[in-house]
Amino acid sequence: MNLDFSEEQKAAGEQVQRLLTGHSGLASARRALDGRESFDRRLWAELGRAGWLGATIPEAFGGQALGYETLCCIAQEVGRSMAAIPFGVSAVLVTDALVRGGADAQRATYLPQLARGERIGALAFVEGNGALRAASGGCVFADGRLTGVRTGVSDGMSADFFLVLARSDGQSGLYLVEGTAAGLYREPQQGIDPAHAPARLRLQGVIADPLPGLIGWSALERLLDRAAVLVAFEQVGAADAALEMATNYARSRYAFGRLIGSFQSLKHKLADVYVANELARANAYYGAWALESEAPTLPLAAAAARVSATEALERASRELIQTHGGIAVTWEHDAHLFYRRAQHLALMLGGLREWQYRLVAQLARAA
Amino acid sequence: MDFNDSPAEAAFRAEVREWIRANGPRFVPPAGADDAEVVRLARAWQAARADFRYAGFGLPAEIGGRPGSALEEVIFLQEQRDHPMARVEIMTLGTGMALPTIMAHGRPDHLAKFGRPTIRGEIVWCQLFSEPVAGSDLAGIRTAAVRDGDRWLVNGQKVWTSGAFFADWGLLLARTDPAVPKHKGLSYFLLDMKSSGVQVRPLRQLGGRAEFNEVFLTDVSIPDSMRLGSIGGGWAVAMTTLSNERLALTGDAAVGRNLIAPLLNLAKRTPGPSGDLLIDDAGFRERLASYYVAVAGVEHISARILTALSRGSSPGPEATVGKLTLTRLLQSMATFGMDLAGVAGTVIDPSTDADLHEIQQGLLLAPGYRMGGGTEEIGKNVIAERVLGLPPDVRVDKDLPFNKVRSG
Numbered sequence: 001m002n003l004d005f006s007e008e009q010k011a012a013g014e015q016v017q018r019l020l021t022g023h024s025g026l027a028s029a030r031r032a033l034d035g036r037e038s039f040d041r042r043l044w045a046e047l048g049r050a051g052w053l054g055a056t057i058p059e060a061f062g063g064q065a066l067g068y069e070t071l072c073c074i075a076q077e078v079g080r081s082m083a084a085i086p087f088g089v090s091a092v093l094v095t096d097a098l099v100r101g102g103a104d105a106q107r108a109t110y111l112p113q114l115a116r117g118e119r120i121g122a123l124a125f126v127e128g129n130g131a132l133r134a135a136s137g138g139c140v141f142a143d144g145r146l147t148g149v150r151t152g153v154s155d156g157m158s159a160d161f162f163l164v165l166a167r168s169d170g171q172s173g174l175y176l177v178e179g180t181a182a183g184l185y186r187e188p189q190q191g192i193d194p195a196h197a198p199a200r201l202r203l204q205g206v207i208a209d210p211l212p213g214l215i216g217w218s219a220l221e222r223l224l225d226r227a228a229v230l231v232a233f234e235q236v237g238a239a240d241a242a243l244e245m246a247t248n249y250a251r252s253r254y255a256f257g258r259l260i261g262s263f264q265s266l267k268h269k270l271a272d273v274y275v276a277n278e279l280a281r282a283n284a285y286y287g288a289w290a291l292e293s294e295a296p297t298l299p300l301a302a303a304a305a306r307v308s309a310t311e312a313l314e315r316a317s318r319e320l321i322q323t324h325g326g327i328a329v330t331w332e333h334d335a336h337l338f339y340r341r342a343q344h345l346a347l348m349l350g351g352l353r354e355w356q357y358r359l360v361a362q363l364a365r366a367a
Numbered sequence: 368m369d370f371n372d373s374p375a376e377a378a379f380r381a382e383v384r385e386w387i388r389a390n391g392p393r394f395v396p397p398a399g400a401d402d403a404e405v406v407r408l409a410r411a412w413q414a415a416r417a418d419f420r421y422a423g424f425g426l427p428a429e430i431g432g433r434p435g436s437a438l439e440e441v442i443f444l445q446e447q448r449d450h451p452m453a454r455v456e457i458m459t460l461g462t463g464m465a466l467p468t469i470m471a472h473g474r475p476d477h478l479a480k481f482g483r484p485t486i487r488g489e490i491v492w493c494q495l496f497s498e499p500v501a502g503s504d505l506a507g508i509r510t511a512a513v514r515d516g517d518r519w520l521v522n523g524q525k526v527w528t529s530g531a532f533f534a535d536w537g538l539l540l541a542r543t544d545p546a547v548p549k550h551k552g553l554s555y556f557l558l559d560m561k562s563s564g565v566q567v568r569p570l571r572q573l574g575g576r577a578e579f580n581e582v583f584l585t586d587v588s589i590p591d592s593m594r595l596g597s598i599g600g601g602w603a604v605a606m607t608t609l610s611n612e613r614l615a616l617t618g619d620a621a622v623g624r625n626l627i628a629p630l631l632n633l634a635k636r637t638p639g640p641s642g643d644l645l646i647d648d649a650g651f652r653e654r655l656a657s658y659y660v661a662v663a664g665v666e667h668i669s670a671r672i673l674t675a676l677s678r679g680s681s682p683g684p685e686a687t688v689g690k691l692t693l694t695r696l697l698q699s700m701a702t703f704g705m706d707l708a709g710v711a712g713t714v715i716d717p718s719t720d721a722d723l724h725e726i727q728q729g730l731l732l733a734p735g736y737r738m739g740g741g742t743e744e745i746g747k748n749v750i751a752e753r754v755l756g757l758p759p760d761v762r763v764d765k766d767l768p769f770n771k772v773r774s775g
Contacts, residue, residue: 001376001438001677002369003670069368247755262758264744267751271691274750278688279664286667289368308660356656357649363659364646367631 003285005073012066013073016052017080025081029337032084032195039084039158039195048117053091057099062112068226072233072288079237082337084195086120086155088348092230094121097163097174097223101213106176110161122159123174124150124201125220131354132224134217135167139203141175142168145183146208149201154348156199157188164201164208165220172217175208182206193344195337224349225302229287235309235345236284239277242316242338246270246323266323273316280305280312300366303359310346310355317342370670372442373677379439383421383446390415391450406491406533409455413488423462423486426470430482432462437676457530461485461492465538468608469557472595477557481536493534495525495558495582496605500774502527502738503745505540506549506602507764507774510584512541512556519543519556519594521564521587527739531567531580534560539589540605543598545770552769553601557593564588574731626700626729627659629722633707645707658700665689684754691746698733701726 005013020043028040047053055071057063064070071092078087095114098107098121113119127138128151139148146166153162163174177184183206189198214220247270250261260266287305290298317338321328328335346352372380394412396405416422417431424440426432433439447453466485469477484490501507510523521541531537537558544552558565564587569577596604634645634655645651668689672682704726705712717724737743751757764772 001372001670001673003667004368004674243755247757250757258761259758261751262760264748264760267755267757267760268744268747270755270757271747271750274755275688275691278668278685279661279692282664282667282671283660285368285671286663289370292368303656304660304663307656308664311657311660353649353653356653359656359659360646360652363627363631363655364635367628 003282003289005069005288009066009070009073012052012055012070013077015050016047016074016077019046019050019052020077020081020083023081023083025083026334026337028084029082029195029341030334032197033337035194037084038197039086039155043083044085044117044120047085048115051115053095053117054111054115057095057111057115061099061107062115064115068230068291069288071230072284072291075230075233076237079234079239080241082238082241082341086122086158086196088227088231088234088345089122089155089196090114090120090159093123093223093227094163096226097123097211097214100223100226101174101211101219102176103209103212106209106211110176119160120155120158121161121163122153122155122199123165124153124156124162125165126150126152131357132350134220135165135172137167139164139166140168141166141173141208141210144207145205146175146177146203147205148203150203151198151200152189153199153201154191154196154344156186156201157197159199162201163211164203166208168210171215172220174211174214174220176211177203177206177208181208191344193340195341196344196348221299225299226291228302228306228349228355229284229291231345231349232280232284232287232305232309235313235342236277236280238338238341238345239273239280239309239313239316242313242320243270243273243277245335245338246273246316246320249324260323269319269322273312273319276308276312276315280308283308297366300359300362303355303362306349306355307352307359310352313338313342314346376438376442376677380442380446383443386419386421387446387450391452395451402533405455406457409452409458410488410491412452413458413486417487422488423466426462426466426482426486430478431486432482436679438673441673441676457491457493457533458488460494460530461488461490464494464608464611465492465536467611468538468595468604471607472555472604477595481557490535491530491533493528493531493537493560493580493582494608495528495531495537495539496608497527498524499526503742505605506553507769507772508540508542508553509774510539510541511545512543512554512589514543515588517591519554519589519591521556521558521584521589523584525582525584526570526579528567528580528582529578531560531582532569536560537582538608540601542769543601546768547599548766549764549769549772550602551599553605554598555595555601555604556589557595558587558589559593562587562589572731572735574728574735626697626704626726627655627662629725630655630658630700630704630707632722633704633726637707639707651707654703658696658703661692661696665692684750687746687749690740691743691750694733694736695743697729697736701730701733705730 023043031037051064052074054063055066055074059065098110139150146164159179161178163176166175183204185202187200189200191197250266253260283305287301290301320338321335324335327333394408396408420433421443423432428434469481498508500509512519512521537560539556539558540553542552543554564585566583568581570579570581571577634651637645639645639648668685672685675682708723715727752759
């Protein structure tokens with residue numbers, strides 16, 4: 001029985017944490033909020049140079065081939081830092097889609113660029129409100145071209161290329177398009193989390209290249225499952241950081257003649273946050289094991305990791321504001337950066353309700 | 368990461384499984400067996416385990432124990448889980464709490480007297496700590512021990528004592544000096560439950576069963592040789608006793624897990640407000656998923672504790688997280704389950720609906736679980752102060768002589 005990362009994996013996490021500490025994540029999120037810089041390019045370049053964006057990319061394509069568990073350790077530190085970088089979308093979702101489902105030519109071209117941090121990919125898979133679902137008529141692939149609309153493309157304005165969910169011959173698939181392709185029109189949308197500002201894509205007969213290994217909605221659901229585990233680590237890291245900020249405030253702020261952390265109402269709230277964070281961490285760890293070992297229980301483990309982490313980060317970000325009182329309701333205070341990040345991560349792979357729905361579908365099947 | 372046993376763990380597990388398969392059937396209580404019969408069988412099971420060195424895990428070989436990895440005890444408990452003897456909890460207090468306390472604070476003659484018989488189930492223990500006036504505030508107890516030559520005369524009342532009816536010896540915390548602050552005036556004794564003046568009365572809980580007792584102590588005489596620790600040093604001894612509850616956690620996941628299956632079963636055959644079966648109802652799925660991730664989270668936390676134990680390190684506050692989560696969850700899940708049953712949930716009838724019955728039992732057991740071993744509120748204080756480092760609350764009685772402190 002060993003439900004822990006290896007020494008090498010933990011060391012990778014520590015190295016990433018040190019690298020991230022040199023670039024204030026909250027400051028980069030603030031710059032995105034203020035519209036001064038959509039993401040921290042210097043940090044992204046440094047992560048690329050150090051090889052951390054290629055943790056799951058095979059060495060033949062310029063990666064480190066360190067495995068999913070290492071990427072989990074990296075994701076946790078990215079989350080903890082709160083940095084404005086397109087990690088979840090580019091280093092997790094798009095990278096994984098290409099590694100697992102790309103054609104050799106696609107992998108040979110794009111993976112080295114992703115590994116070095118030279119180019120950024122984004123996933124365009126949403127038509128409108130509601131749960132994620134197989135492609136319908138909103139975006140169609142025919143005769144080698146894509147036509148349709150995609151909204152809420154996370155980190156869409158920062159991306160150099162896209163993987164677009166579209167329908168072809170009655171089936172869902174992912175199609176690779178360059179951001180500068182003729183017929184592709186990008187509009188910035190205002191996002192709840194400006195660090196991952198969304199974009200709307202209009203495609204009018206855009207030449208696109210299918211990913212041969214990701215055909216059909218259930219293949220895409222597996223992609224989402226893998227991403228759910230990795231994003232859960234980002235959520236857990238952010239929840240840890242939120243709890244730390246709240247606890248530090250409770251240990252230093254006075255009211256009624258004593259430190260506010262000495263009042264039971266605050267103690268109990270922060271204890272509840274701690275408990276939720278630990279449960280999320282444990283579920284994420286199990287998800288990491290299921291991911292790395294390709295366990296048959298991965299769909300259930302992934303859903304549990306996502307549900308648990310989403311609940312934990314939402315709670316932690318809410319109580320971070322409550323612990324601070326009015327000061328945290330100001331623009332200038334950093335608390336709302338967590339609040340926004342929590343919402344973004346809660347929704348970017350599909351929301352809590354739909355993952356709860358999927359979780360019980362898995363449970364019912366297994367029972 | 369690896370969820371499987373190491374080769375050594377797998378070998379031990381196989382050995383234990385075979386032993387339980389071969390020896391377990393002799394110790395299954397017959398239908399309708401009363402408590403006395405069950406306890407008699409439990410003592411015999413303990414002795415059988417001791418014969419094969421499957422008892423006294425972590426205790427010295429000289430007294431018949433099995434020194435070695437704490438993981439071996441966990442593996443044994445996991446393999447024993449489905450056997451009726453696993454549910455007889457009174458046997459665990461002796462090896463789990465009494466002997467570690469005696470080893471830390473007693474003399475060699477204490478261990479010689481109590482060690483082997485406890486491991487063999489010949490001596491069964493109970494814990495005499497809580498009182499009607501002092502539960503969460505354990506240091507506020509009032510049972511008094513007054514010096515009488517080379518003996519102590521004890522008067523008072525203890526409550527929530529599991530197993531007192533069958534126990535041979537008790538771990539007794541009593542006040543020996545009321546004129547000093549509360550923590551400094553306590554002493555710790557080993558009490559022969561057959562002593563004159565000890566009266567045990569069963570305590571009936573809200574669900575109808577009586578698993579606990581009140582213990583009345585009237586002019587009970589205890590030799591000073593049965594005192595552990597110094598006079599006035601009883602609090603530190605009591606803390607040793609309480610800190611040894613850590614391994615109970617691996618059984619705890621069963622508390623919550625039991626209701627996930629009945630809830631699923633119920634949902635697969637019960638319609639919801641829309642007319643669809645509940646299993647397809649999004650509202651049902653949302654709630655069940657939230658419960659499931661909490662139960663699963665606790666199980667995985669237990670796995671992380673096992674990982675720490677197998678490396679020889681001590682687990683941290685994880686056990687508190689598990690207990691806090693599961694006890695609160697049991698009550699929520701039970702209430703949810705009965706709600707799904709609707710009006711039919713008001714009828715208690717194990718013969719018609721086993722799933723609903725399990726849910727109803729959970730409802731009635733849940734309040735006790737939220738208190739036992741420390742209330743949830745105290746648990747949150749412990750996490751907040753010891754893990755998060757938040758400052759302690761104001762304590763008005765800390766430095767007052769005990770006899771000047773208000774209580775009631």
